[in-house]
Amino acid sequence: MSTSPGSRSGPVAAERLTAWFAPVVADSGYDLEDLDVRAAGNRFVVRVVVDRDSGVSLDDVAEVSRALSDVLDAEDDDLGRSPYVLEVTSPGVDRPLTLPRHWRRNVGRLVTTSAGGEQLVGRVVSVDDGGVVLAVEKGGAKKGQVRKPAGDRALSWAELGEGRVQVEFNRPAGHRDAHLVHDGPDGPEGPDDDADDEHDAAEGEQ
Numbered sequence: 399m400s401t402s403p404g405s406r407s408g409p410v411a412a413e414r415l416t417a418w419f420a421p422v423v424a425d426s427g428y429d430l431e432d433l434d435v436r437a438a439g440n441r442f443v444v445r446v447v448v449d450r451d452s453g454v455s456l457d458d459v460a461e462v463s464r465a466l467s468d469v470l471d472a473e474d475d476d477l478g479r480s481p482y483v484l485e486v487t488s489p490g491v492d493r494p495l496t497l498p499r500h501w502r503r504n505v506g507r508l509v510t511t512s513a514g515g516e517q518l519v520g521r522v523v524s525v526d527d528g529g530v531v532l533a534v535e536k537g538g539a540k541k542g543q544v545r546k547p548a549g550d551r552a553l554s555w556a557e558l559g560e561g562r563v564q565v566e567f568n569r570p571a572g573h574r575d576a577h578l579v580h581d582g583p584d585g586p587e588g589p590d591d592d593a594d595d596e597h598d599a600a601e602g603e604q
Contacts, residue, residue, distance in 0.1 A: 411435045415444060418469050423448055426462055429499065431489055441481035444470075447489055451503060454488035462486050495561030501525045508535075508566055512559035519545065519564070529554040 412435040423430040423446075432447040448454060448462055463486040470484065495501050495509065502525040509532070510519050520532030531552050535545035 411442065418473060419446060419466055422465050422469055423462065426465060428454070428458075428462060431493070438483070441483060443483045443485065445485045445487070447487055447493075449489050449503065451499075453503075459486050459488065491563050491565060493563075495563070498525065498527075498555065501530050501561065504561075504563055508564040509561045510564060511553075511561040513551075513553050513557045518551070520551065523550060528552075529556075530558055 412433055415435065416430070416433050419433065420430050428448040428450045430446070431449050432445075434443075434445040434447075436443045436445070446462070446466060448459075463484060466486065467484055470482065493500070495504060495511070501522060505522045505525060508519070508521050510517065511532075512518065518532060518534055519536075520534040523531040523533050525531075529552060531550055534548045534551045536548040537545045
């Protein structure tokens with residue numbers, strides 16, 4: 399949950415909205431990853447981020463948006479009838495990996511992380527209750543250098559730091575988002591960052 403610093407009622411509104419939205423999102427089969435309330439003139443922008451193991455499509459975003467709009471309509475009096483814009487989206491590639499489910503949903507992807515003060519680059523091989531197995535790569539610190547495999551490394555949750563997904567031109571085979579990469583006449587169409595990972599928000603102004 400996050401709020402803009404300039405919003406007078408942002409923290410209170412965000413806490414209230416989280417209490418309303420969390421069970422609705424869970425009942426729909428998703429995780430509520432973040433909720434942000436920001437003042438925009440005389441209205442509020444309510445941004446909700448949801449995710450699940452199988453990924454989130456545009457239809458999923460629309461479904462969740464409708465359900466949360468119904469909640470806002472039903473609880474309108476408690477919000478003081480302040481106008482708002484609701485945005486529902488899935489996590490972007492820049493979302494840090496901080497929870498086991500975040501790592502699980504990125505099996506096959508190249509990430510950077512730290513362990514015991516050491517900075518690591520590697521592909522997520524597997525995730526279980528004990529931690530993460532990375533196929534570690536070495537080198538590539540300078541432009542033009544190619545990273546080389548350095549073997550698998552098992553990292554416990556206790557030693558594993560925050561992870562960051564690295565943008566690649568191709569999704570790894572078998573990844574849940576692999577179908578979002580399209581091959582044109584000259585191969586894949588550029589980096590798979592914004593268009594693949596964060597769907598356009600479904601907006602509803604009340």
